[in-house]
Amino acid sequence: MFKNSLAKGILSAVIMGTVLTSVPLYGNGLHNSKIVYAATKKVATCTVDKLKVRTDSGTEFAQLSSDGTMVYLLLNDKADVLGEKKDKSGVVWYKVRFLSNGKSVTGFVRSDFVKVSSENASTPSDNGKTNTRKTAGKTKKSSSIKETSKYSYKGEVKTKGLRLRTGVGTDKPQYKIGTAGVVLPNGQVLNITGEKNDAKKIRWYKISTKVNGKTVKGYVLSEFVKLSVDKKAPAYAKVTAKKGAVIKTKATAKGNEFKDSKGKKVVLAKNDIVSIFHEITLSDVKYYKVSFVISGKTYTGYLVASQVKLIGIVKDTPKADDTDNTGDNNDGSDDNSDDNANNDDNDDGNSGGVINNNNGKFVTQRAYITSDKVELYNEADYKADILKESETGIPYKLNMNQEVIARKQYIVGNEKWYLITYIVNDSTGKQVIGAGFVPEKYIKLSGEPVDDSTGSSNKKKISDKAFEKELAAEGFPEDYKPFLRVLHRVHPYWHFEARHLGLDWEYAVSRESVVGLNLLQNSSNYAWKSMEAKAYDWANDAFIAYDGSTWVTASNKAVRYYMDPRNFLNEDYIYQFELLTYKPEHHTEEGISAILGGPPMKDTTYDYIASDGTNKTISYAETFLLAGVYSGVSPYHLASRVKQEVAGAGRFSSSVTGTVPGYEGYYNFYNIGAYNNTAPGGAVASGLKFAANGSASKAVIGNKSFNDYIKIPWNNRYSAILGGAAFIGNNYILRGQNTPYLEKFNFTEKNTFSHQYMSAVFSPSSESMITKRAYAELKDEPLVFSIPVFQNMPPVISERPVDIPSPNNWLSSLQVTGYQLTPAFRPDTTEGYGLVVGKDVDVIEVTGKTANKKAVVNGFGQMKLTPGGVNVISISVTAEDGSVRTYKINVAKEG
Incomplete structure (x- = not known):
């Protein structure tokens, strides 16, 4: 997931080739105390996006200006170094001269945001070989980096139960309190104080923690513990692999090697020191994301955890490295004040500032919460609803310094809001991954980008071994597993959850076979239709209609067939079990765009007037994503349903053109309230009437009336899409009927066997085929399927009814x-x-x-x-x- 994060680097000094250059290290409070250069003329190259030039050496001095314009050095800009000077805190500043808008200017820049080189110095050569870094400690060890074997890093148990042993190895006794062996639960916080390999070269952590108020110490398998590291609290490690540690740009087994400016693979040498700020396990291999330095510039990459060993670091950190006490945070300092984000555009070192790509678009990045008990909204609006647990109504709250992913930035009035994804534990202790909006004053951006798709490791293929473990952990019956294995081979990104209903199979079938509850067309064969009393008139050989003139009660055999999940665990019909709740770690704009397909919605934007009165332009894909946040409903499902309802044949139906006479300017994307009738305008008119007037419901959602909650009137596309999603979510999906199957067959604890969204017994399977077609362009997305499991299911899968002749002998x-x-x-x-x-x-x-x-x-x-x-x-x-x-x-x- 994305619970732990990118950090400032540490780090070891770097020697490349045959020329030794002593370079300043500013990362996490570590730096060299002396700088020595061979040549007399020096050139400073800016290493950050935007660096302030000041009138003297210190952040208390004014920024230099030229002809009324503030002067900056931009990334890779060069300046002549005229001298150096320390400020009152001991930080080194360079006096530099360069051309700004055609004029020569002279000022001061902080030394840790430029790279200094000699004008006549030649670039070190690696003779075409792989770039293997020599360890600074072997030649000249920085006086500010001292290694120690003593450390204590936080970690968290990442399995259902982890045995604590008295020694290294599964053959060692389990640690006991009294006569009971200690098993540490999922989420238990540990202090990691050492690590050691057992006889099989499997790594164990030496840990201490508290169990029932008592401190216990021992060893646990490291593969089931995740380091709790981030930008503000990294861990440090030393390369122990004899051939060095291969650096990757991604946590992968093959390819993606990190390369230097010459295009050569980078391999950290044995004994090199790195800082660890993130951990991820893929295909049972643990990777660390680390920070390291090449030629004075800090880089980040991934290495296999087994290539390094944790160490402690003794730091000698001058105050100058950490804070610009002026509070304007424009010289690369890391100011944690709440109003820091107001200076986003002036962050020299991108430290805590907004990252934008070359098109000015906000870039997904890690961020930190700056206050305790911060609540989240389902829209970027203080009048929006607070996000709460669906079962208890308890608001989700984020705490100081909690890491989140800032995915989008919105300007509402004069204030910035951010759409974030986050991880919290709910009131039951269950981990929840969610998404919501927070105002700028409660969040600090790290300036460190993450995967723009989700900010998480959602694109993880599930190995066959891991998949089998998941099947067992979910408790799927054996007769489900062959079908699921076939699906897994074709779709290794898909997730399957078992929904244990706690209902006896025969009892559920009998309740769903009640006359008038499950219907199908009268044109169906006798085998599919019920001939029970009140379902069939034997004397007149007529089936009794319960919806219109043609929908009659399904037979017990038909109900059995459509209720039995085992009949539909295949590529055509699995979508009836798709989890329809919003999963921010899985649902992406890219996935929504793929579902929307071609015209009229893919890659299409529209204009509307927002609640703050401003004109906005937004894409349909982004709108469905925001509808997912607002309603709690899967944006994939919403996009698919709208595509089915109003966007067939590559064009919109009249329900969403805003041009229907009498209902100009109204939109109904989900055809809610659009029922067949003989009134003028028919179903379209009735749906647009709902769009204009809403529901007669007197329900109150949060602090809003039901019509306010579903954004009535739907007089623009944005309100219609979000409001319709809220209608669907509130009435069904958030009640627990969160798959098409459960919308049809309500086996939840609320109104069991009633409150069913559709009456047609075959609706889940027929809609599944439609969804499959809608998802045709959706490649390798990690969809989640919640598959029902009954008690006492028969060993033989319920058969499809076989057509029979008429049994009527009356x-x-x-x-x-x-x-x-x-x-x-x-x-x-x-x-x-x-x-x-x-x-x-x-x-x-x-x-x-x-x-x-x-x-x-x-x-x-x-x-x-x-x-x-x-x-x-x-x-x-x-x-x-x-x-x-x-x-x-x-x-x-x-x-």
């Missing part, structure tokens, strides 16, 4: 010509009918009609009566499927 009418049956005929009654004829009557004529035209009758026509006694006339009806039903009439002669 008569709809029965008569004896010239006589009245007693009692009157009822189609559901087969016996007890009687009549009396004259004593001279020898023949009667029996007539009637079958309920189903394909049924065959034996017993109609002229029937002879025997003299004396009672004659029993039997009329047998054979249904199309061969089943037989017999009606009987007792005929007696007078006398």
